[in-house]
Amino acid sequence: MKKRTLFFLSVCAVALNGYVVHADSLEAPSQLVTVPNLPGTGGQLTVVEEAGQMKAILSNITGEIVGVTGQFKSETNTGKTIAFTIDASGQYVAYLDRTSFSDEDQAFTLALTANLIDGSAHNLDDYSFNWVKVAENTNDDSDLIENTNATEASKPVSSGTVVDSVENDSSSSASETQSSSTASSSLVTTVTDSSNATSASTLTSTQTTSSVGSQLRSASLMRIAVNSSAQSSAVTKASQIDQTLELKYTSSINSGEVIKFAVWSDENGQDDIVWYNADQTGAAYVDLRKHRDYGKYNIHTYVNRNGKMVYLNEIVVDVKASGTITISNVDSQTGSFDITISNITAPRGLTKVYVPTWTEAGGQDDIKWYEANRESDGSYKLTVNKVNHKSEVGNYQIHVYYRGEDGSMTGIGATTVNLPELKASGTVTAINVNDQAGSYEVKISNVIAPKGLNKVYVPTWSEAGGQDDIVWHEAERQTDGTYLAKITKSAHKNGTGKYISHVYYQSLDGSVTGIGATTVNMPELKASGTVTAINVNDQAGSYEVKISNVVAPKGIRKVFVPTWTEAGGQDDIVWHEAQLQTDGTYLAKISKSEHKNGTGKYISHVYCQSLDGTLTAIGATSITIQELKASGTISISNVDANAGSFDVTISNITAPRGLTKVYVPTWTEAGGQDDIKWHEANRQSDGSYKLTVNKAQHKNEVGNYQVHVYYRGKDGSMTGIGATTVNMPELKASGTVTAINVNDQAGSYEVKISNVVAPRGLYKVFVPTWTETGGQDDIVWHEAQLQSDGTYLAKITKSEHKNGSGIYVSHVYYRMLDGSMLAVGGTQVELPSARSYTIYVDPGHGGVDSGASYGGVYEKNLALSVANKLKANLIQLGYQVLMTRTADYNVDFKTERSKMANQSNADLFISIHFNATGLASSNATGIETYWYQYDPEYQPKINAAMHNDLTRLDESEILANQVQASLISGTGAVNRGVRRDTFAVLRETAIPAILVELGFMDNPSDLQKIKEDAYQTKLANALVQGIDNWYGAVGGKPTSGTYTQKKSTEQSQLTTSEQSFFNNILPAIQQVSQKKGIVTSVMLAQSILESGWGTSQLAKNAYNIFGIKADSSWKGNTYTVHTKEVVNGKTITVEKQFRAYKSLLESISDYGSFFTSTAWRTKNYASFLQATNHETALTSLLASGYATDPVYAEKLKSLIQRYGLDQYDLN
Structure with missing residues (x-):
């Protein structure tokens, strides 16, 4: 039901004794509301009246607010939740509805919640305001009618009827400030007809209400008259947009003036009257849903001018329910179409939309009331299918009705749509046309058969004979829903030319309907084929003629290939018969033996003999058979x-x-x-x-x-078919030289020469051998002996070479029958010293023989003390130690001590003594060392064989020098030098032997030091160092390490200059080795061998430490020196140019690039560069011809082994 309120103008119509006026009063100041714990997050909140509704507005937003909700409540009612929406200006707004609150409620609160961008929700400050619902009875005339001066005459008004208000009070003021209200809180007290001002009467304060009502009723009629006749043009315009009436006051609005529109529908009088305030542009918007009536609407326009209401204008508009009806998706295949109702206007509300639909053909016998469905965009939609209308086609009537919220039904329009009748149809095409086979296919796709489909027929005939060859072919249904009929000439008297194919559908009711046709041209075929010559063989004098793609309209009985040579005309013609192959081709083999062995051009024609016996030429080919010449490889x-x-x-x-x-x-x-x-x-x-x-x-x-x-x-x-040459090389003397049966203990090995080649005959085989350490001072030309297996063998022993240790070099030479000598190779063997690493220590004197004695100090005790320290140090280094005595007892010095040493496996003998001049006191000082000196007066008793052995003497001298040097270095004593004498222990001992005098006991200063344990330790340490150095000098080292323990076994042999050279080249060689893939130890050995540890003339003057010659590929500086080369087995001296460098680094770098500097070198030295150890690398280097010296690789290997150079190779 509409809420009934009486507009004050109703007194003009009903002449009531009084009337009821409703009005609202609002006190809602603007207030800043924020989140208490989030400063800077909130906005300005106010409640205003707009278009007859109360609206809450949150503006001036600060912080990251992305949504607002609120609780609208009063003091007596917890209220309800309201949702805010954001408008175009970025404010959050919500309309407030107090229908769920009591009319007595006045104090209201908005409790807002802000949703932030991070997903959190926070409460804003509460906002309170007053909203008073006013209902007052105005029957008291004194309150309603303004007192006027009775004697005052009425005045005409120039622009309309003036409605004077009573004195402004709180209720009337509140009414004027509302944007929309249900009634005015003031009463019109004076109405003046602007068209007849002199006849108007003036109401006084004593006039009755009935008379007021009468005059108001008259004034109302007069206003209508004035509105319709007095004004030259409308000042108010109204337009309906959906469910809204847009009102527009078109004249200008003065400052302070407020335009007001009173709006009500004709139905039920003014029970739905609503006042609307215009905005500054003169516009106001009427929500028709608030009036819920169709038909005519009254719109009166007033201006509030300085507190007075002045009537301006009135108009009447007709409001109807409306909507746009649209038909779409008319589909004759499915028999359906869609109906859409949009742009809906329904002032009485809308609960349902009905669409009654029927076909014109049978009247409304098939009518159906559809209910449309509401879409997301507010439109309504439904689909109509002809199956709901007896499957009828043609025009459909469509009406649309709205069911209002009051239950009323309102028709808003109608339309029609034509649903066309569906006809049988299809797409007819001719496919797979095959002229050769004389066939084609008719395809029927996109099949439409409204009456159902029983069969599809394709009647076909050739145009040439009319329809005398017509055949009704039945098309077969395919899996994709199409139909296919195959047409062949054989089914149509093999006719050619134009073929006509029609298509008919036989429906389920038996009716036949033609739906299309197609034509195909079937040409008359001629016999044909592709003729080619294949497998032409000049050597065999033959070829084959192949006939493929054979077409024979009259069938094939035989295929002939008449062939002849051009040279003799057709005197050698032969009609060859081609044979049918499994692939359908025909093949005829032509051989020149069937054609008088003729050569040159051969001509082959091809004829097809049909089943009726006719011959048809179908092609030809020709080839040339070359005359052959004798040949061979x-x-x-x-x-x-x-x-x-x-x-x-x-x-x-x-x-x-x-x-x-x-x-x-x-x-x-x-x-x-x-x-x-x-x-x-x-x-x-x-x-x-x-x-x-x-x-x-x-x-x-x-x-x-x-x-x-x-x-x-x-x-x-x-x-003659060809020629060639071959070189028979001269046979050179050669053989394989190997060292076998190497015996380190015996100091011997054998040189074996196998694979002996001696073109000039072999007289003898010599093996010149020498030790590397002494140059060739110990060279011996051994003669190898012929063995039963044809090899030669020479035994080499150290005893024939001064018992030298180290590298033995053996070359092999053939003495030919003509007396010439040819070098064929060589080998190297290392024969280390047969050391036991056992030292015989002899503490001098002992027992009753105290030796020198001074100040209570005995030589025998000093000697034993130092000997014990020496023993302990030697054992710690891995040496074995034997002693002639271990305590204070007698041991014969003449032969017994030497005998003990001779019966052992000791490597050396050292006798420890302390010196004395024989005087009570002397200034004599220092240390001296003795080794054996032969004296005819003192002949050896037990060592006649070895006392003058050169090796023993040499090694004794070395031992004396090494020990003396270490003693002086280790103690700082005066160096009395190395001396020789024929002491018994030196004469009778068969191994290298020395005697040391470690200081003078008759020198008090010396004696004082000698007695000290620390000094004795220095003596023992110096003796150890001397012994250790001796092993290095004579080619033997202990198995457990050296005295220094930080140097490798072999490195300790290097001199200072050698070590410096090695240290200079090692980093650069390692770098080049890693970059180029060359084995490090080989580079080190080559640099040592070629440069003599950097001392050669070439190394000093040209920094060339690898001996690389300057061939034609070298563009840098050169240096000329005399060098030795092996030519035809002989070592000769030649003058050669070598590469000159600016530094050792340049020399090392060039060596790394040398092996890949040309294409030939890259290929020749490939295996050398791929080697991963020095053995493989040396073998490859020798095989590639890098050096003329046949034992070059052996020399390098010897250096690698001697100095442990392989320890620097990359793993």
Whole structure:
């Protein structure tokens, strides 16, 4: 039900004694509301009246607010939740509805919640305001009517009827400030007809209410009259947009003026009257849903001018329910269409939209009331299908009705739509047209059969004979829903030309409907084929004629290939018959033997014989058979300098005149054809011919051999088919040299020479051998002995080479029968010293023999103390130590001490003593060391064989020097030097022996030091160092390490200058090795060997430490020196130019690049660069011809082993 309120103008119509006026009063100041715990987050909140509604507005937003909700409540009611929406200006707004609150409620609160961008929610400050619902009875005339001066005359008004208000009070003021209200709180007290001002009467305060009502009723009628006749143009315009009336006051609005519109519908009087305030532009918007009536609407326009209401204008508009009806998606296939109702206007509200629909054909016998469904955009939609309307087609009537919220039904429009009748149809196409096979297919797709489909027929005939060959073909349904009918000429009397195919549907009710047609041209075919010549073989004199893609409309009985040679006309013509192949082609083989063996151009025609016997030419081809020449491929293999022979093979033989024999005349270039021999080659199983030529058949000559080849034909002719040459190299003396049976203990090895080649005959085999350490001062030319297996063997012993230790170099030379000597190779062997690493220590004196004695100090005790310290240190280093005495007891010094040493396996003997002059006191000081000096007066008693042995003497001298040097260095004592004498322990001991005098006991200063334990320790340490150095000097080291323990075993042998050279080159060589892939130890050994530890003239003056010569590829500076090279087995001195560098680094870098500096070198040294250890690298280097010295690799290997250079190789 509408809420009934009486507008004050109703007094004009009903002449009531009084009337009820409703009005609202609002006190809602603007207030800043924020989130208490989030400063800077909130906004300005106010409640205002707008278009007859209360609206809450949150503006001036600060912080990251993305949504607002609120609780609208009063003091007596917890209220309800309201949602805010954001408007175009970025404010959050919500409309407030107090219908759920009591009319007595006045104090209200908004409790807002702000949703932030991070998903959190926070409460804003509460906002309170007053909203008073006013209802007052105005029957008291004194309160309603303004008192006026009775004597005052009425005044005309220029712009309309003036409605004077009573004195403004709180209620009237509140009414004026509202944007929309249900009634005015003031009463019109004076109405003046602007058209007849002089006849108007003035109401007084004593007038009755009834008279007021009467005059108001008259004034109302007069206003209507004035509105319709007095004004020249409308000042208010109204337009309906959906469910809204837009009102527009078109005249200007003065400052302070407020335009007001009173709006009500004709139905039920003014029970739905609402006042609307215009905005500054004169516009106001009427929500028709608040009035819920159709028909005519009254719109009166007033202006509030300085507190007075002035009537301006009134208009009447007609409001109707409306909507736009749209038809879409009309589909004759499915028999359906869509109806959409949009732009809906329904002032009485809308609960349902009905769409009654029927076909015109049967009246409303098929009517159906559809209910449309509401869409998301506010429109309504439904789909109508003809199955709901007896499947009828043609025009459909569509009406639309709205069901209002009051239950009323309102028709808003109608339309029609035509649903066309669906016809049988389809797409007819001719496919897979095959002229050769005389067939095609008719395809029917996009099949539409409204009455159902029983069969599809394709009646077809050829145009040439009318329909005398018509056949009703039945098309077959395919899986994709199409239909297919195959048409063949054979079904139509094999007719040619135009074929016509129609298509008919047979429906389920038996009716037949034509739906389309197509035509195809079926040409008359001629016999044809593709003729090609294949497999042409000049050698065999044959070819084949192939006929493919054969077309024979009259069938094929045979295919003939008449063929002849051009040279003789058709005198050699032969009609060959081609044979049918499995692939449908025909093949005829043509051989020149069937054509008088003619050569040159051959012509082949092809004829097809049909089943009716007719012959049809279908093509031709020609080829040329070349006249052949005798030929063959001559190959030389198995050239064997040792055997003096080579093989000749003749393959790929062509002999047009036949072949009975193959001759190979051969001779050497050296003597012309004085040694020519005509060899006959033997036929092999593969058809080739082969023979072996031996130099014994050609005066044993070497060098280039001429080899020619001739064929003997079956007609006796001789035909030369080619020639070649081969070089028979001169056989050089050679052999494989290896060292075997190396015995370190015995100090011997054997040199074995196998694979002996001696072209000039072999008289003797010599093996000159020497030790590297002494140069060739110990060289011995050993003669190798012939063994039963043809090898030669020479035994090498150290005793023949001064018992030298270290590297032994053995070269091998052949003495030929003609007396010449040829070097064939060499090898190297390292024979280390046969050391036991046992030292015999002799503490001098002992027992009753106290030796020198001074101040209560005995020499025997000092000697034993130092000996014990020496023993302990030596054992710690891994040496074995024997002592002639271990306590204070007698040991004969003449022979017993030496005998003990001679019966042991000790490497050396050291006798420890302290010196004295024999005086009570002396200034004599220092240390001295003795080794053996032969004295005829003192002949050895137990060591006659070895006392003067050169090796013993040499090593004794070395031992004396090493020990003396260490003693002086280690103690700082005065150096009394190394001396010689014939002391018994030195004479009778068979091994290297020395005697040390470690200080003078008769010198108080010396004695004081000698007695000190610390000094004795220094003496012992110095003795150890001297002994250790001796082992390094004579080629033997202890197994457990050296005295220094930080140097490698072999590195400790280096001199200061050698160590400096090594340290300078090692980093650069390691870098190049890693970059180029060259084994490090090989580079180190080469630099040491070629430069003599950097001391060679080439190394000093040109920084060339690898001995690389300056060949034609070198563009840098050069340096000329004399060098030794092995030429034809002999070592000679030659003058050569070598590469010169600016630094050692440049030399090392160039060495790294040398092996890949040319394409030849890259290939030649490939295996050397790929080697991963020094053994493989040295083998590859020697095989590549890097050096002329046959024992170059052995020398490098010896250096690597001696100095442990392989420890620097990358793993």
